Amino acid sequence: MNKATNWLGIVLISAAPLLAHQSWFENRSVKQQLKKAVVHYNEGRFATAETILNKTLKQSGDNYKSVTWYLLMKANYGLSKIEESREMARNVLQSDPQSTYVKHVFSCLGDMFVDEGKYSAALRMYLRARALQSDELFLEKIDQRIMNTLKVNISLPRVDEMLSVEFDLQNRSVLLLTKAYGAIYAGQPDDGAQTLSGINIDNVPDRYFDFYEELLLATYHPPRKNITIGVVLPLSGEYQSQGNLFLEGLKSAIQSQPDELHNLSLIIYDNRSKGIETIRAVKVLAKKQEIIAIVGPLNAGNALIAANSLSSSMIPLLIPSSVENGLVTLGENILQLNSDENTRGRFAARYAVQKLGLKNIAVLAPANEMGHNLVDSFCKELDLLGQIPVKLEWYSDFPEDLRRQFKSIRKTAWDLLPKEDEYSEFLGLEIDSLDALFTISVDDFFDLPKDQEKVLSSKDSSKISLDTIDGIYLPISPNHLSYLATQFPLYNLNTQVIGNEAWQNLEILNQENIGPHLSKMIVISNRKEFVQNEFSVQADHHKNNEFFFQGFDCVQLLSAVINEDNLDRKTILDRLNSMDEFHGMERIFSFSGEPSNLNKALQVLQYDQNNFSSLGFFKGDSLITSFFQAP
Template sequence: ALQSYRAGDYQQAFTRFRELSQANLIHQRMTASLLMAGKSLYHLGQYSEALSFLDRLIQTFPMSQYVDDAYYARAQCEYRLKQNLQALKNLLWILENSPNKPLVDKSIHFARFLMRKEFSLSQLRKIPSLAKGENSLALITIELARKEYLQGSPSRAVSLLNEFKNKYPNSSWIYQIDQLENDLKKYKKRPVRIGVLLPVTGLYAEEGKGILRGIKFAQMASKNNSSAPILLKFQDSQSNMIKAVKAVKYFASEGGVSAIIGELESQITAGVGALASIFNIPLLAPAATENELTSVGDLVFQLNSDLERKGAAIAEYAINKLGLRTFATLAPADDYGLEITASFTSKIDELGGRIIAQSWYYGETQDFAAQFKAIREAAFHYDSTDVEHILKIAEEQGKDMDELDIPVESIDAIFLPIYTEDIKYVAPQLALYNIRAQILGGEYWDNLEVLKRPQIARYVNGVIFVSDYFPDENNRTFRNFRTEFRIKMGKTPERWEVFGYDAFQVLHKVISEGATTPEEIAKKLNSLENFHGLKGKITLKGSNRVNREVNFLQFINDRIIKLEE
């Protein structure tokens, strides 16, 4: 049996060792056979089955000379089964009980590997309770102090080491403890590591590169006026969920990051946000807007407002600031259109307004005749007083009136959360169907180049819309930023660069206030309010970690201006 095992024929070795271990009479080779049967199964990848033989050895023959080896083999199997905590317990048992120095040294090496690679800082902080004696507590203390140090808490690391020294002043581990403590005392301000996860290849490469440029520029600017240096660790998500998930695992296991900025798309952001929360790493989403994104994990922070907030905000503004009371909506029948319109209409109902008509369109529609006819019909059904008056005057004057000559004036505002590419079709048809209402919109109206086109501008002058982004040309801070960015980065900053710049500046603020560990950064982010970013204000406090601030903008006379809230 042993010869088969040494030759690598583990199936044959297991068969022979199992026969020896199942003898009716206990014999001197039974314990060795149980151990070797378990080790043969380990090599065959049958980890759960191997544990049954190893457990039988430990429980039936606790005084056997092979028990220590059985505990080590158990740890190997449990590691393969991803039962890392149980594996660590077995290794710590060896440290406290085994006289076999080579095995103890091997167990220390294995335990260190587990604590460094498989346990987050918050998980490792719970491990000291597993220690059953001086040796296991020493190893845990050293590894915990090391991880505290690496994640930016040197004072906490020194405190842990001193606690052990006070408890075991004559320990054989004191030399190692002193060595580590001396290293920590030489500590110079260690950079806080921030993971950056963005697509710089793939479908959204240009947008990802823009955000990355903004982050890098913010980092360069912070170096001159910061006592809290920040080191960026970048991973390319390639606009791919699998690549993004692997990147977060890297950040958690090897990157030693205290926070992550990323990703770009809402769906990928949700996936990696949930995983980052499991690893206890806060994640800042610089661009995502999807509803309930932060519900995937307690450490996901959304720097743009979501669609629910945008729809409700423009509704509140229409009723409370503009004094409007009757509304119609026209939106794409996709997730974006459905979600923002549902939020808008719900808030209108809540505030006592009236939704007179709702219309939808599908795909790349260019003809909106059916939708606008339905809105006109609903408006006249709601209030035909003006129609009757207009017809009476026309009759008295002997004029023939076309149906579209009669304006719709019973609708105070029409909410058009449409895409930028649809504005050129919707705007002139809205005028054609003579619906004289204040136009309200979502963030896709925020495109001055499109709105200024002569064939569009005359139809949409005065439109009011919400946006996460407003580069205030009258603000000296923004003008200085733009000038410096052009000089250092060789490019004029646009929306994506500003999103990246603000994301870094939010983290820089909380880190400068003393937050360096993931837990400390998350705590600071949860209380963030009235942070003045270049894109607008950011408030995460009391809003389920979603920015509750929006910009109310208006296109008027070929300019986009910010309205008073």
């Protein structure tokens, strides 16, 4: 008996380390699965992440249920499984209300309500997350969400409801700021001032203090009409640098607006550089009747998705960056602020023939979609003008070595040289019939012809300059300029270069071995010549400052068609469609002619003496040249 007892004890004692080791192994396995799910989630593979998490949920113990539920909530949200996502949220809140993931659950619930246009519910969730006194980085993200949400004109009764049950002093100050903003937005600055007077400044969070002062200042102004614009931008993900720069331009333009009769407010959605988020954003914004127009997105693919999603809507959708052909055919409410590639190629050909008088025109372009679109429209316009290119060359990938293309173009230039007739020296003699009656002596020839010098051919050195090709159309991709600009001078083509806006890079063009060979180059572009001013200085420290100016010009364009009356969507759309000419900071806008929802204003720029100067601009089918002389 004693032996048996002792043996059992030994077995149990011996098994304890094995059980501990097994538990450690299972925990390690669960952690690995969770890390794997997070990697898939961050890379946008939500379905894969969901599969891994569901499997992990069945295997894991109670220690990992909260984090697994939370990750499943995020994965289902990414898959647009809203009800399943909310079920996971309830699991966390009910089973583990003290979990460190609760704050993230409330934040995610707020995002869901924003997607559904339920902004008061979203604000309530964000405030609950904020009240948990989280780390500073989390607070910063939550405060940004709150600031974006409270400016969506949340109904004042809903704000009063939240105030009645809110005890956190900082959250109460945020709600009072929301109420004051709503009153000022509704054209009641006195009510806004009264609400602000009830705020204890010591309870205003630091990140909201500037907003508090802005509201306080607004109460001293007479009532103004508030205009709301929806904005869809990639503020995170692949294109976040472009989106944030565009947003800076929007904000700078609003701040620079004179004291008009209206306030311009923005409701900004981050589409995370993804198509599915773009669809969600534009649909939510279109449902809010106080929004008179939507701006964005930037990426061509997401712009196409947004245009398709709103093709049957009447809300104006301003696409600021895409140059895609056919985009405006998706709906009368789609306004393309960048001229499409067909228009660019067509106007380049028209300027080459009608203004510059070029006859022998060669083409060198990338064999990608952009290159084919530009060249096709260029050649079609040449055909209408009675010409065809004397040479057409393509290149693939990066143009690191264009010897074959440029040698082919030089051969064409040689072939265009006037052919010498081998009998010309004889056929050129004028023989008088009387001279034939006299005998001609060899003594009469006092200068015998010398041996002829070797005639150069197309196989000879490229150092010989050729000018038989009048012009060359060189549309390039933005990242190809350094390759083209350094190789072009090597082949001594004395010709007029016509390029697209990808050539507008003075840092490269002004190099000593490039600039002199491209003097008088013509560029057909949406963008004006560079003008130094306070806003260009603000944008110049960014690599892609064109996106800053695109945002700036969008606000200016909308402000030009907004006045104190008739601010419905149809009126705004009609005013934009009928706009004949508007000059923004970087671009000119003209929707005259058909289609009336495509900007057909293109700049004609000339590169000379290390700078670009304006020679005029196309407006519809007309070239405005009253202030320049043709080169």
